[in-house]
Amino acid sequence: MFAKSYGATTMGVDGILIDVEIDAGYGMPSFDIVGLPDTAVRESKERVRTAIKNSGLKLQQEKITVNLAPADIRKDSPGLDLPIAVGLLAAHSLFPLSKIEGCLFAAELSLEGECRPIRGVLPMAITAKEKGFHAMFVAPGNANEALLVQGIQVFVVPTLAALVAFLRGETELQPAVPEEHSGGQTTWMDDFADVQGQYAAKRALEIAAAGGHNVLMVGVPGSGKTMLARRMNSILPAMTSEEALEVTKIYSIAGLLPHDGGLVTERPFRAPHHTTSMTAMIGGGSIPRPGEVTLAHHGVLFLDELPEFGKSTLEVLRQPLEDREILVSRVHASLRFPSSFMLIAAMNPCPCGYAGDESGGHPCECSPSEIKRYTRKISGPLLDRIDIHIRVPRVEYKELASREKAEPSAAIRARVEAARAIQHERLKAYGIFSNAQMNHAMIQQLCPLEPAAQALLQAAFEKMHLSARSYDRIIKVARTIADLAGGGAIGPREVAEAIKLRNDVGLSLE
Known part of the structure; x- marks a missing residue:
């Protein structure tokens, strides 16, 4: 039969x-x-x-x-x-x-x-x-x-x-019903209130969270780079229901949902080890499975000790950073995996970690050629796709010993959500939700610069020999800075801060 x-x-x-x-x-x-x-x-x-x-x-x-x-x-x-x-x-x-x-x-x-x-x-x-x-x-x-x-x-x-x-009709089965879950906001164990000092770095991460921008932090060992990165989720806005469903689908396929199932409501934070392979990072296999860039969709991908990752592993990040999706082709099928994530990367300035920090009691022992060889592990095209480059200095004793609590994540998150609300109104017609997702045509239409800001950007472009991608990314960061201030026009102050954030660590983009 x-x-x-x-x-x-x-x-x-x-x-x-x-x-x-x-x-x-x-x-x-x-x-x-x-x-x-x-x-x-x-x-x-x-x-x-x-x-x-x-x-x-x-x-x-x-x-x-x-x-x-x-x-x-x-x-x-x-x-x-x-x-x-x-x-x-x-x-x-x-x-x-x-x-x-x-x-x-x-x-x-x-x-x-x-x-x-x-x-x-x-x-x-x-x-x-x-x-x-x-x-x-x-x-x-x-x-x-x-x-x-x-x-x-x-x-x-x-x-x-x-x-x-x-x-057979011998017994009855009742349809399942959703289990009741307790409501309330997430209480973050990692809070920016625990980070003493590092005001410039926290300002840069606030801008990054408000606009969805990628960040590279360069600093000596123990300056707090990892501590700062692991608190990013505490200042990111809550996921929409559509975003939560997309993330839950990905984690369901990857087998990473908790045993009780349910919707993933917290933004992903992925921190793969630097020994991670190219396939594990990007996804694939004979039957393609999501990689780290897809598991970080709508969340944060944190790469600590960036130069220690394999060169091929880092170079495959170029396309998802630009296109926010991955096309994996195999004999039996070509599959698209979403990969719209924020990249937060951290690295030391040299192999020993103390270049530029001679006053801290640890003089750098690396030769200029060793420093150049170390920093060149990060290619110019990859650096060019990272919007914000910041230096994280050593924390002073008086800041560590201070009993004064730093600004909590809740206060920063409120400003980030207000800036995202402004962006949502501006960008909803285009089907995107953050400034970092704008393309060149949108930038020209939605990000007009005041004449003084335009002149400042032109001078920086010619002096620093910036690429067309850098030009766009500086304007997008400036737009986010203006949104944090209430969504006004992009003036020279916003452009100047965006330029500084683009060139704060002095790594070559060539």
């Missing part, structure tokens, strides 16, 4: 509907799965057969063929176990085919017939809703994730036996 059930897998950050076609009939007893399955899916026949037996169900010894359509897409999700089992039982007339019409099944099966959670349920549920499915059956650990999609009923099935009993 022939039967069809429906499952899903993921490709990139989207769900793909899979038609699970089952034919069970006369012939030499066998169990074959076709339709470009990977190893995990090919092995599902053993899990499915054993789970059915241990659930107290019996199948005839027949020739069984399972086809996973479309056949030109590689299937790699163990979540196809449940739809294969359901289709196989339907083909043996254990329940009417009408019971599974319009239903999507997504769970891995244990040998005892228990349903186990899988990754990627959220994009699967979104696809099911778009394709007109009215119900989705998932394992207990995936319920909250699937419930993020409105307009489709979600049923939690702990075991294959419980699902079969429901499809």
